Every structure is written in C-alpha cells, then in structure tokens.
Amino acid sequence: MITDWHTLNREPSLPGLYARAATRRKITGTTLPDSGLRCWVDVDPKRLAAYRKVCGFADNGLLPPTYPHILGFALQMQLLTTRDFPFPLLGLIHLSNRIRLLRPMGGVNRARVSVQVQNLQPHAKGATFDLLTTLDDQLGPLWEAQSRMLCRGVKLEGEPLEENLVTNLDMNEVEHWKAPSDIGRQYAKVSGDYNPIHLSAASARLFGFPTAIAHGLWNKARTLAALAGHLPVANVEIAVQFKKPVRLPSEVTLLASEPGASGDFQLVGVGELEHMVGHWRPVA
Structure with missing residues (x-):
C-alpha cells in the first residue's frame, strides 16, 4: 500500500x-x-x-x-x-x-x-x-x-x-510491584492518554469495566524498566501480547529469562493470572 x-x-x-x-x-x-x-x-x-x-x-x-x-x-x-x-x-x-x-x-x-x-x-x-x-x-x-x-x-x-505470542525459555521472578489505584491518572498526565477506562472506577464502569484498569503501555513500560539490565539498548525487537487487564489497585510479579540477546518475560497477578507475555529478540 x-x-x-x-x-x-x-x-x-x-x-x-x-x-x-x-x-x-x-x-x-x-x-x-x-x-x-x-x-x-x-x-x-x-x-x-x-x-x-x-x-x-x-x-x-x-x-x-x-x-x-x-x-x-x-x-x-x-x-x-x-x-x-x-x-x-x-x-x-x-x-x-x-x-x-x-x-x-x-x-x-x-x-x-x-x-x-x-x-x-x-x-x-x-x-x-x-x-x-x-x-x-x-x-x-x-x-x-x-x-x-x-x-x-x-x-x-x-x-x-x-x-499467540509463544514464550519457551525458563523464567524466574525478577521484581514484584504494586499498581496503585491512581496509576492510570498518573500515567495519563505524562502520556496524554485520558481514556476513561483507566482513570477511575466510576468512569471505567461506563465502558463495562467493574474498576479502572492500568494502561497496557504502562504495564509494558514498567516491565521494561525492570528489565533494563536484561535488554540490549539497540538492534532489539520487544513484543508483548496483552492478556487479562490489570485491575486497579493490584499487585503483579514479573518473571523473565536470563539477560542476553534474546529472552522471554511474563507479567502475572494474584493466583497466577496472566496479564502480559512478551519476548525480546535481535531485529531480523
């Protein structure tokens, strides 16, 4: 095209x-x-x-x-x-x-x-x-x-x-963090993304969500910040697939494979609820 x-x-x-x-x-x-x-x-x-x-x-x-x-x-x-x-x-x-x-x-x-x-x-x-x-x-x-x-x-x-994004490498816990109830509003201020589903429980309910959910790109950004020591700074492709939304407030755990040119990662919540899966690879 x-x-x-x-x-x-x-x-x-x-x-x-x-x-x-x-x-x-x-x-x-x-x-x-x-x-x-x-x-x-x-x-x-x-x-x-x-x-x-x-x-x-x-x-x-x-x-x-x-x-x-x-x-x-x-x-x-x-x-x-x-x-x-x-x-x-x-x-x-x-x-x-x-x-x-x-x-x-x-x-x-x-x-x-x-x-x-x-x-x-x-x-x-x-x-x-x-x-x-x-x-x-x-x-x-x-x-x-x-x-x-x-x-x-x-x-x-x-x-x-x-x-379906497939991860196949062994992963271990890298970091655990809280996604507070106001993280959607915090991220909106720096990103400009004021989608109502992320701002409050009241505004999210207008679109069928029982509570506000975290921005997918905040989940990815917070994950890559935690993986800074794992990833190359260039010539790298980082792909994620969003699964179940992160309801606010929540606690999540990041699992990842060992640092290197290629790797896999996974963001999970309570009860091993899968929020996001991803990998990094050299640019083809």
Whole structure:
C-alpha cells in the first residue's frame, strides 16, 4: 500500500481531539484510510523526567524504549479521529504491541514522528488493524512500533487469524510491584492518554469495566524498566501480547529469562493470572 503522507507544522492539540473522539460512537465503514501523518516533535525534558518517574526508568541518558509512544500520541489521536477513519476511538482494544529499537536513543532532542494504519483483518470479535508509528532523527530510522487494535462489532469476510505470542525459555521472578489505584491518572498526565477506562472506577464502569484498569503501555513500560539490565539498548525487537487487564489497585510479579540477546518475560497477578507475555529478540 502506498501511503499518502501529510506533514503537520506542529503537534495537534489533544483537548480538541478528545472532544471529537467523544462524539464518534458508530462504525462508519470497513476501509482504512491510506493517508498518514508526520510531524517533527521536540523532547520536553520535564515531561521525559516525569515519565521516567511514573514508569520506573532510570535516567541513563537514553530515551526509554517506550517513550516514542508518548511523542507520537497526539498524531495517533488525530489519525484515529479523522472523518475517514471508520471506527470509534473509544472502545478500541489494544491486543499487542511490538517495538524495534534500531539504534541507541541517546541525545535525541528532536525527531520526526510518522503514524499510519494498515492490515485490516477479520477477528472472532470484530476486526483488527495495525497502528504503525516510526521515529526518525537526522540520521534516519531510529525506532518503530506496531500496535494491533481490535474494534468489536465489525463484520469482515474471511477467516479470523489467531495471534499467540509463544514464550519457551525458563523464567524466574525478577521484581514484584504494586499498581496503585491512581496509576492510570498518573500515567495519563505524562502520556496524554485520558481514556476513561483507566482513570477511575466510576468512569471505567461506563465502558463495562467493574474498576479502572492500568494502561497496557504502562504495564509494558514498567516491565521494561525492570528489565533494563536484561535488554540490549539497540538492534532489539520487544513484543508483548496483552492478556487479562490489570485491575486497579493490584499487585503483579514479573518473571523473565536470563539477560542476553534474546529472552522471554511474563507479567502475572494474584493466583497466577496472566496479564502480559512478551519476548525480546535481535531485529531480523
């Protein structure tokens, strides 16, 4: 697919995009737009420091491996609330996330973010698509991500494809932490992601959840912060599949294989409830 790229002069304003998202509640089609958005963004040191604190990353001079998601969030919001995007943003479910660190992300003060959607596929509960985000600096590609999203209720022809991320290495406990009741609000402040299902029990109940749940990307970020000594800083792909949501408040345990070029990890809750599985591998 050839993408029709639109370059913005500045990052979109999130309040207006949330207002637009709140008024879009219906499925309007089954074709993804072939346009993408690009914009140069600056890394705000204060926001970066706040993100490190909420997610547990040490300041080692590198951007945290999940931080480009924050740099691209406003562009993603704009793309997913355009008139030709067929699905309502509120209610989309994040099934999996895969990031590739192509080079060490040190000294990155300004970068170009690009976002697009593609790969619409039937699913047993509706349809999935991939939200692609890339980060480039003056030297070229630096980081890229693929987030697989589910929209319930979409009807597409074809056989649903099952995606299961397999972990096969021996794992041991690495760390145990609490996900407090306000972590959704803390993460929203540093990420801009104010999805109601993460903010409070009252707002989550409006969307069918008995209590607020942690952001999937906070779970991944907190996990990668704990695995900093296990992972390479570049030429690595880190994939996760989100399982049962982390209800707030909760306590979780991170299991992982030994440090190295490749490895597996798992985030579990009380009673070995599986919240997230993942692995890291060298970029192919």
